Amino acid sequence: MINVQKILKFIxxxxxxxxxxxxxxxxVIVLSVICVTSLVLxxxxxxxxxxxxxxxxxxxxxxxxxxxxxxxxxxxxxxxSSVTYLVPIGEEPEEYEPVPSDFRKIADADIVFANxxxxxxxxxxxxxxxGDTEVVYVTKGxxxxxxxxxxxxxxxxxxxxxxxxxxxxxxxxxxxxxxxxEGESIYRQNSKAYTDELIALEEWIVxxxxxxxxxxxxxxxxxxxxxxxGDAYGFEAEGIWELNAHEEGTPQQISRIVDLxxxxxxxxxxxxxxxxxxxxxxxxxxxxxxxxxxLYTDAVGVKGSGADTYIKMMRHNIKVIxxxxxx
Ligand SMILES: [Zn+2]
Numbered sequence: 001m002i003n004v005q006k007i008l009k010f011i012x013x014x015x016x017x018x019x020x021x022x023x024x025x026x027x028v029i030v031l032s033v034i035c036v037t038s039l040v041l042x043x044x045x046x047x048x049x050x051x052x053x054x055x056x057x058x059x060x061x062x063x064x065x066x067x068x069x070x071x072x073x074x075x076x077x078x079x080x081s082s083v084t085y086l087v088p089i090g091e092e093p094e095e096y097e098p099v100p101s102d103f104r105k106i107a108d109a110d111i112v113f114a115n116x117x118x119x120x121x122x123x124x125x126x127x128x129x130x131g132d133t134e135v136v137y138v139t140k141g142x143x144x145x146x147x148x149x150x151x152x153x154x155x156x157x158x159x160x161x162x163x164x165x166x167x168x169x170x171x172x173x174x175x176x177x178x179x180x181x182e183g184e185s186i187y188r189q190n191s192k193a194y195t196d197e198l199i200a201l202e203e204w205i206v207x208x209x210x211x212x213x214x215x216x217x218x219x220x221x222x223x224x225x226x227x228x229x230g231d232a233y234g235f236e237a238e239g240i241w242e243l244n245a246h247e248e249g250t251p252q253q254i255s256r257i258v259d260l261x262x263x264x265x266x267x268x269x270x271x272x273x274x275x276x277x278x279x280x281x282x283x284x285x286x287x288x289x290x291x292x293x294x295l296y297t298d299a300v301g302v303k304g305s306g307a308d309t310y311i312k313m314m315r316h317n318i319k320v321i322x323x324x325x326x327x
Contacts, residue, residue: 007251007282014249014278060180063109065120066093067300068158069138071310072168073113075194076176080183089299092223092274093119094155094245098126106130111179113138113172119155121245136175142167145227147242154243156297160228161202161314165195201311208318209233216325218266220257222249222275225297229317240279244298249279254286261287268292268324274299292324 059081064070070085077083086102087093093115106112107130114120116137127135142163144153157163173191177184217235219226224239231237240257241248261269261283269284271277271294284291295317301307307316 007254010278010282011249011251014276060110060176061108062111062113063105064113065115065123066298068298068310068313069113069115069168071300072138072164072194073172076169076172076187076191077183078186078190080180080186087299089302090274091299092244093298094121094243096120096122098122102126103130106133109133111136111175113175115139115155115158117142117144117153117155117157118243118245136171138168138171139163140167140171145231148224150242152243154225154227156225157228158310159226159297159314159317160232161198161205162232163228164310165198165202169195169198197311201314205233205314205318208322209235211322211327212325213327215264216267216327218264219321219325220261220266220269221272221295221297222277222280223272223297225272226295240283244275254279254282257283258286261289266325270295270320270324272297273301290324293320295320 060077062073062077062081062083064073064083064085066087067085067089070083073083084105086098086105087096103126106126110133112123112133112135114123114135114137116139123135127133139155139157142157144157146152147154158168169191173187176187180187212235218238219230219235220238222240223244224237224242226235226237226239229235229237238257238260240253241250247253257269260266266289269280269287269289269291271280271291273294273296277291277294280291283289296307296313297317300309300313301316307313
């Protein structure tokens with residue numbers, strides 16, 4: 001039997017911290033709205049004119065919501081243009097609160113690449129306030145999985161490499177060719193080379209994951225982000241909660257995973273770089289099962305982490321999963 005009292009006390013500490021953080025974010029939102037209003041009325045800021053002139057000399061001004069999509073775009077665009085992402089590495093994209101400079105970046109952008117599928121609800125808030133910058137959802141056309149016991153679509157399609165090849169890369173290339181037809185041959189060449197790397201990555205993943213015995217094929221992390229990965233490679237995916245934007249870490253959610261780990265004799269659980277790992281630590285303490293490592297689910301790693309690109313982060317993830325669940 002797990003100690004509910006202890007868990008509740010722990011959750012309260014985490015919640016209090018989050019309320020303080022939330023208050024700070026509210027201040028930032030108010031500032032953002034003031035800034036956008038000024039942007040519309042007075043051109044917000046000293047050097048709007050100057051910055052858009054500089055950008056047109058340097059090629060397209062591309063914004064993506066998350067670092068993973070920025071990496072896809074960088075691979076396709078090469079040094080023809082620069083790419084910036086909005087959600088800082090380490091933050092949950094589902095819970096991101098835009099800062100004033102995001103409004104400005106989007107207003108100045110030629111195009112915004114977003115994941116869609118319930119990942120960036122906050123983007124709609126920006127778009128309602130910012131001019132007519134076009135947003136392209138790079139998962140367009142992809143079949144989706146739903147969150148457990150709901151018909152809400154799960155946004156983490158990128159964790160299945162086949163989706164990246166078939167939808168992310170394809171949608172990005174099509175869009176770039178439409179807005180910059182002169183770059184077509186470069187975009188096609190780069191995307192062909194990148195797709196070859198992704199195919200090699202996929203083959204490596206299949207081979208590597210085959211080392212995990214059937215009874216251990218269950219990936220347990222805080223946010224249940226590995227459904228597409230699991231579906232692709234024959235693993236069950238479980239999370240304490242379903243989506244970061246939803247309720248996180250209730251005693252019921254925690255005791256459900258504790259029971260699951262014990263019943264199925266799962267040898268390892270995992271945490272993510274973008275989520276508070278104290279929830280999983282509680283499960284580890286209650287079950288005696290180790291946290292076998294940290295997975296990159298919603299962002300690539302920082303420079304020097306060994307996981308600062310999508311391909312490197314996936315290789316890291318698979319190695320960690322195999323080391324925890326393999327024999
Ligand atoms: Zn997520």
